[in-house]
Amino acid sequence: MPKDSRPPSPPRPMRADARRNYERILAAAADAVAEYGAEASLEEIARRAGVGSATLHRHFPSRQLLLEAVFRDKVEVLCATAGDLAADPDPAHALTSWLRAVAAHAVSNRGLAASLMRGVRDGDPALGATCHAMIVDAGTGLLVRARRAKAVRPDVSITDLLTLVNAICLAVEREPDGAARADRLLGLALAGVHPAREAAGDTPPSRPEGSGRSSRP
Amino acid sequence: MPKDSRPPSPPRPMRADARRNYERILAAAADAVAEYGAEASLEEIARRAGVGSATLHRHFPSRQLLLEAVFRDKVEVLCATAGDLAADPDPAHALTSWLRAVAAHAVSNRGLAASLMRGVRDGDPALGATCHAMIVDAGTGLLVRARRAKAVRPDVSITDLLTLVNAICLAVEREPDGAARADRLLGLALAGVHPAREAAGDTPPSRPEGSGRSSRP
């Protein structure tokens, strides 16, 4: 059996200069990712941080881990938002609002979508799926509530929804007016492309019911 | 004024060895892209084709151009499919069938989605947007017919639909069972996440109307 488990914090609290460099790298990475997206050059990040590339790789053994560290707090904001929306009296509205918030964050923080996308799949096990897991957890609460209220199809999973959101954000990333387009496409995907009755506003996601014609004989 | 315009074919019909190498590169690229996706190494392609890397770059000055050449005939198949579906008595069904066909091609041909995505945006002007343009043209016919039949929202554009399709395909690419998942997500996006009445089958895209409750007071 293993000698000892120390889950949250290794006894070594990290040396002062190490922590300083860690922070520097994180800041430089945030800049670089904002500028170039998730594919930003790691050497460039190390250069901006004023450290050697080896130091960067020691602190963040994979690109995914670096991205996770960069976006951790933004993801926490989204999770908190989900918590707040749990009190919304309208479960459907809460869910769609949150998904839109996720999309808004993803398009305004280049690379976030790519970071959230990579879940468990892809090579190394348990090597940086934290953000993905956090978001899934946060969204699940909103989804089950909406499902209980019969406001979403019973077969829709949180993975479905998040994949759609991230796919859309990834697709419109680096487009002229990405935020608006992402919101528009998300509204479309949530409401469907078939015409709702009166609904004339901006791709309103609610009130899907109504009189209609059957389009398939 | 310009001396002369010769739109379709430059008078030089390409030397025999040049055409031979062109074909070889194309074949090698098809293999490599099938194996590694749109990010396949160009040097590896040149190596497989038995030509120098300079030759590859001469024939295909950009990765995008090479991908377009690789996928040209598949895109033509999709365009032909769109033509066939124009005779479908049900415009809505024709449109969704075609979008599903696009998705099916995109997931089964690694890199196609990425190739179709890059439209006009991104650096050089008119440097490889042919596939994108062809697909847009083909889809527009189906969309306007569906729109006339009031089977789609009037504000939905073909760009919206194709972006959704490509985004989904890009997202599920290299997932275990990508094709099924892409089809499922596309069905979701086309029909919306809100519950349809009886509709119990596989994410049926039609008959979006139904009895419901107003979800926003």
Next chain:
DNA sequence: TGCAAAAACGGGGTGGCCCTCCATATCGTA
């Protein structure tokens, strides 16, 4: 058929990237 210009070729160079080794510098403490 023979030949010279044009066209195409590809080896090798440049510069970038990711990642690792190890001699050196720095920090925390006895």
Next chain:
DNA sequence: TACGATATGGAGGGCCACCCCGTTTTTGCA
């Protein structure tokens, strides 16, 4: 202050995209 554990970063290897330019092949014409 002095020592050992810890952290550093320059150098180097492997891979890649892309380009320069001397060489080879093809072609059109005499």
